[in-house]
Amino acid sequence: SFPQEVAAANRRLGILVGGLMACLASGMALAAPAFIEKPSVRPNTNERAPLVALLSLEASEPSRAIVEVVGPARSWRVEFPKAASGKRELPIIGLRANTAHRMRVQLVDARDAAGAWSDWVEFHTPSLPLTDHGFPPIRVTKADTRRMEPGYTLLSVRRASQGRSPWRTFAQRNFMRAWGAIVILDPEGQVVWYYLGDSRFAGVKQLANGNILANRADSTTTELDLQGNILRQWYPAKAPPRKDGDLAGVVHV
Secondary structure (H helix, E strand, O other): OHHHHHHHHHHHHHHHHHHHHHHHHHOOOOOOOOEEEEEEEEEOOOOOOOOOEEEEEEEOOOEEEEEEEEOOOOEEEEEEEEEOOEEEEEEEOOOOOOOEEEEEEEEEOOOOOEOOOOOOEEEEOOOOOOOOOOOOOOOOOOOOHHHOOOOOEEEEEOOOOOOOHHHOOHHHHHHHHOOEEEEEEOOOOOEEEEEEEOOOEEEEEEOOOOOEEEEEOOOOEEEEOOOOOEEEEEEOOOOOOOOOOOOOOEEEO
16 A cells, blocks of 8 residues: 555665665765875975975875874974865975985875875985085084973074175175075974075074065065075165066065
């Protein structure tokens, strides 16, 4: 009869819905994010910040990425915010010079469902440019990390020339003004990031967004990201003529 057919259909529907809910509860219906293309690593494209590694991957869906980095002296994890599906490139910061590091990645979706860790990839950082007047040698005499504030040390490095300022030649002054470096040290005093510039830096500061604000000897203030890319620059509108002409992102003040 018709009532019996309706009751049977309802029972079948209940079984179907119950099975679907069981699958959802067990995680069988919704797969965790996966890699379409295996992660790979390459050097930074900006040679002014050579200790940065670029980790490339392709994800099956929008997800955030957790990267584990392992070096001979320490290991750490860094989480990158959610990004769209497809290809992305993640800058890895904090690598010591002339050192082999291993990295792997895990993807996590909006439901906090985590995919499997990727295979390890290896990256060997270049040595510091310890040539004559190219980069200062750094010697650590004592590092008591237990008494330090957590984090890294950011500083600017300058070159100096012999003699008093009024007696310096043009070559000596250019030696001082036409080179500068921004350096980041880890708690043990090891260089884990640096940027080589073509101007003396008078002061540096890290902004809330992670970028670096640097004052240059040519009266320019520059905002850099940690890949060494110049994002914005400011200089006085009535400053002396500049050699580099038009600059991207320049703001006259």
